Amino acid sequence: MSTQQTPHSQSCDRIRSNxxxxxxxxxxxxxxxSLSAVVLGVYYLFIMLVAFVPGWLHLxxxxxSHLSRGIPLGAAIIVLSWLLTAxxxxxxxxxxxxxxxEILQEAQA
Structure with missing residues (x-):
C-alpha cells in the first residue's frame, strides 16, 4: 500500500482544514x-397536554363551537414544523x- 495521497484526498484535507x-x-x-430541539419540545408539550389534561383539549x-381546542393546536404544530423547515x-x-x-473556490486555488 502506498502512503501517497491522491489529489482528491489532498483537496478534501484542504477543505477540512479551512x-x-x-x-x-x-x-x-x-x-x-436548535430547530430539532424546538420541534421536539413542542411535540413533547403536546403529548404532555394529551396525557395530563386531555379534558382541556376537548373543550x-x-x-x-363544534371545534375542540385540540384541532387548531395540532394544526398549529404542523404549521410550525413547516415554517421551521422553510x-x-x-x-x-x-x-x-x-x-x-467560497470554500470550494479557495480549495481549487
Missing part, C-alpha cells in the same frame, strides 16, 4: 440541532451555499 469550512459545519449543526374553541431551507440556500462556494 476555518470557513469549520465555521460552516458548526453553524449548520447549531441551526439544525370547545369558543362558546357554541427557515432551515432559506438559511441553507442563502448563507450556507454562498459560504460553501
Amino acid at each position: 476555518p470557513k469550512f469549520q465555521r460552516l459545519a458548526r453553524q449548520r449543526a447549531v441551526l439544525a440541532w 370547545p374553541l369558543y362558546e357554541g 427557515w432551515y431551507v432559506r438559511s441553507a440556500n442563502t448563507r450556507f451555499d454562498s459560504l460553501s462556494a
Whole structure:
C-alpha cells in the first residue's frame, strides 16, 4: 500500500482544514440541532397536554363551537414544523451555499 495521497484526498484535507469550512459545519449543526430541539419540545408539550389534561383539549374553541381546542393546536404544530423547515431551507440556500462556494473556490486555488 502506498502512503501517497491522491489529489482528491489532498483537496478534501484542504477543505477540512479551512476555518470557513469549520465555521460552516458548526453553524449548520447549531441551526439544525436548535430547530430539532424546538420541534421536539413542542411535540413533547403536546403529548404532555394529551396525557395530563386531555379534558382541556376537548373543550370547545369558543362558546357554541363544534371545534375542540385540540384541532387548531395540532394544526398549529404542523404549521410550525413547516415554517421551521422553510427557515432551515432559506438559511441553507442563502448563507450556507454562498459560504460553501467560497470554500470550494479557495480549495481549487
